[in-house]
Amino acid sequence: xxxxxxxxxxxxxGLWEDAMTQFARGQVELDxxxxxxxxxxxxxxxxxxxxxxSIVDQFSALIHQLRLVExxxxxYQPDELHLTILSLFTATEHSRPFFxxxxxxxxxxxxxxxxxxxxxxxxxxxxASTGSIMAQGIPQDGNLEFLRERLRKALRAxxxxxxxxxxxxxxxxxxxxxRFRSPPQALPKLVGILKEYRDYYFGGMIFRSLQxxxxxxxxxxxxxxxxxxxRLS
Numbered sequence: 135x136x137x138x139x140x141x142x143x144x145x146x147x148g149l150w151e152d153a154m155t156q157f158a159r160g161q162v163e164l165d166x167x168x169x170x171x172x173x174x175x176x177x178x179x180x181x182x183x184x185x186x187x188s189i190v191d192q193f194s195a196l197i198h199q200l201r202l203v204e205x206x207x208x209x210y211q212p213d214e215l216h217l218t219i220l221s222l223f224t225a226t227e228h229s230r231p232f233f234x235x236x237x238x239x240x241x242x243x244x245x246x247x248x249x250x251x252x253x254x255x256x257x258x259x260x261x262a263s264t265g266s267i268m269a270q271g272i273p274q275d276g277n278l279e280f281l282r283e284r285l286r287k288a289l290r291a292x293x294x295x296x297x298x299x300x301x302x303x304x305x306x307x308x309x310x311x312x313r314f315r316s317p318p319q320a321l322p323k324l325v326g327i328l329k330e331y332r333d334y335y336f337g338g339m340i341f342r343s344l345q346x347x348x349x350x351x352x353x354x355x356x357x358x359x360x361x362x363x364x365r366l367s
Contacts (some may be wrong), residue, residue: 139272142306146261146270150332153262157325163265167351168208168315176351178225178297179232179239179361181247181285182216183341185309189257190215192336193269196260196327197311200267203323208313214353217255217271217309219278219344220285223297225351232297233348240362242288243346246281247364250344253277255307257336260328265314267328269336271307278307313352342366 156162167174185193190212197209222239223232232239254274261268273279282304289295318324343366348359 142272143270145306146259146308149263149268150261153264154325156264157262157321160321161264162314162318162321163263164317165208165265165313165315168313174350175227176225177229177233178349178351179222179236180347180349180353181219181222181243182345182347182349182353183219183343184216184345185257186337186339189337189339192257193309193311196269196331196334199327200312200324203320203327204312204318206316207318208315208352210311210352211355214355214358215309215311216353217307217341218304220282220304221298222285222289222294222346225349226297235294236361238292238294239289240346242292242294243285243362246284246288247344247346247362250281250284250364250366251277252340252342252366253281254338254340256338257309259333259335260311260331261308262328266310267312268308268310271309273307274338279305 167176193215194212200207201209222243223229226232255278256272256274257269258272259270261270286295286298289298344364345360346362346364347353348361350357
């Protein structure tokens, strides 16, 4: 294990504490769209990175355990697991005006990603929100945050900041593993597994490539279109 980023760790700890308080009351936040996938027309444009196979295997082992106690929830498939570098615009039902400027988005990405540097992330432990379970990614250098800031600056320079950071300003390096789509039937057992994995070390890696993708909200297989891929220096 490498360094502990205190700022990022505090964010994860805050999420965990809030989620555990709600879970203790039997309360979760259900994702309405997951019960109505055919009605979900949200599309976005995102820069993502894919974890290594060894880390995917570790995530999948945890997902298997969670699925055994809560089989009706939504679990990410191995080839759907990802780390969001930046949502160029957040998935929305009103994506047409954004995609009308796709060439501008791709130009901004090219200017930044063609010269971007590798970055290191340790995946250590899990956290939760009231609606999801996440593996905690801890950046091991400043390259990821520097890359995000360069992308934000390039987007603003081309007047493309309208759909940027609309939910929150992304600073973590988490990977979402599960979302609640139905009332849990064994929430205490689920929490028990999460506590076992609270500080579990899934592994670390240096990310050496990025993808620019057209995507739905969940990065679903079959709905992700890779528009460009970049090797990092």
